[in-house]
Amino acid sequence: MSVDASELPLHVQRDQFDPPAEISALRDRPGLERVHDSLGREAWLVTRYDDAREVLGDATRFSNQRVPAVPMPGVDPEKMRAGQLLALDPPDHTRLRRLLTGEFTVRRIRRLQPRVQEIVDEHLDAMAAAGPPADLVTDFALPIPSLVICELLGVPYDDRDDFQTRASKQIDLTLPMAERGKVALESREYMGGLVDRAVASPGDDLLGMLVREHGDDVTRDELIGIASLLLIAGHETTANMLALGTLALLRHPDQAALLREDPDAVAPAVEELMRFLSIVHAAVPRVAVDDSEVGGERIAGGDMVLVQLAAADRDRALADDPDQLDIGRAAAPHVAFGHGVHHCLGAPLARMEMATAFPALLRRFPTLAPVHDVARADFREGTFIYGMRSLPLTW
Template sequence: MSESPTLPLHMRRAGFDPDPELGALRDGEGVRLTRTPLGVDAWLVTRYEDVRAVLSDAERFSNAGMVNFRLPGVQRSEEELAEIRAGNLLAFDPPEHTRLRRVLTPEFTLRRMRRLEPRITRIVEDHLDAMEGAGSPADLVSSFALPVPSLVICELLGVPYADREDFQRRTGRLLDVSAPIEERMAVQAESRAYMAELVARAQADPGEELLGTLAREHEDLTAAELVGIGGLLLLAGHETTANMLGLGTLALLRHPDQLELLKKEPERIDAAVEELLRWLSIVHSGTVKTTTTEVELSGTRIGPGELVMCALPAANRDPGFLPDPEALDITRGAPGHVAFGHGVHHCLGAPLARMEMRIAFPALLRRFPELRAIEPDAHFRSFSVVYGLSSLRVAW
């Protein structure tokens, strides 16, 4: 009989909050060697200043270094590893990362995002219409939080929305650290095969969607790179925003003073989104990095070739970053939070995620001013790489 999986320290939460042990680590030694979901040890960095230092220094803290690590129980050839890494911005350092990012950056500018605003607004309103038509109560996750960003990213990339149940199922298993590593690797292969079909279609007949645009305008990108880019954007594009919409709504419902302030003064939505991003920090950590030389963080010396991981929720609640960090306060706007990362790997899709939340939260509250959660216990997804809710029953 196999043992139940143990939740790694950096993923432990107490509801909305990081585990008290993470806060104690941040306020104590700051850095500690800990076991990762990959089955290997890494130095866990918890303080805001240290996390910013790690994320801003791609020379000493390498994303590409992980290619030299072999996961326990996983056998892959060099060719397979190269194929899997291709196009994945998170697997490279500059200058290779810079080359890939430069191709994608124009597609995610604020100006380009503003052109999407009317369509995102329509998608949000359509799903609110459907919720209202189906009647109270409803599961906010399955009826609103998940389908809205899924449809947006499908339209942006050129992924058939009819395929959403399959790719959402695969994503859920891929991000579940309690699933056997062999199963997660098999799901990864399924996901790549699916994206390879879409890329082949886009190359044969490129349309105006992102995959078609990249295939048409960037002939230097290989098919494997297009698969990697498409896979990363599809996964990140629906999973993170969906969990922010679900968890963010519950956070507001559990903080009625903040909810009422936002209803009364909807112009605070931009600041509210930033504070929810900081306070919830749904991505537990950035990618695992490898030291290229000896480094020192909070007085701890770490040798070259060691793994380093950043605890984003602990950093975003560091009293050294801002006063009263445990409070949810939508008036402050949380400038400088690291919920989207920092440095060269700062989230490419941040402008899109912000826009979706800036449209969706006010629209939801306008449509259902009496919205309330109807279950005392929230269904948190504890073992997921991206924190969130599996469901949220609401009534109005």
């Protein structure tokens, strides 16, 4: 049975660009709140910035690997966990992440920038040729990071409609667990085929590199898990940031103009948009390894802990006037990419894609404007990653 998005727990809800007022109120109260996650499991909810960094930054006290697997019919939880970096603790996490770190350094990502610029310009040309209105999600925000991650991983871009559909269902918290389990198995079967092809004939892409250089160090299940995580995270997060971030900028024309005109404004603007929007509602749950204390609250060993990233990034401990978008403020050390050993591996790629796409879009279409006011905007609710389902724009 499907669940209405409004019936989901507060920590995975939004009010347009903002966390719900109830979440902000919890952050301003002492202690932590006892809540239920989207599966009905009890957990402590962390909403303050300092507490969030404490939990996310201490993998010895708060474990990812001890979180009970989500029961999905027909799904072997151990097979599904293999290679899923977000579901592992050191040393397993450390071993696998080390294999990938070199591919996501700032220096390595910088080499990809000309190709990303080419992809951005091609999609802007297509939008200009077709004329207004355009749906930014389907015409720009979704295809650009999808094409980039496909080329990086070695995934056929012609398969994008299928894997995008499966990805959106896997992160949709309103769907019945049986349907999400079925989609998870389909995604695994698809990625298994790509892994087998890479093993038979390794290419120059990331999958080929893993097979050539680390084939004896990783299992087939781990390769499937790694590739699946990178494929979903590599396009879902950036695509939603591009769409939601564009709408946020268009609601602040002075800031859109600054980003359009000043190259030095781009990097801090990306960080501020990440902080302000924090499109991943909450970090992957943790389990307290032993009795502990966070925010003055006693947490028993075995208790589950949820970290609400959007609330933490709106904490006054992080930024002055945190509920306002201000791309001119000094870049804040937000937690939108996580923190600690599970800090987003692909953050340099996401930053580069956004730093390329946002100013290029605003320069190409200086009169860009939403077709609808924000009250009628099609926000993507009820999913693990927040964003837009569609964003009609004109110019």
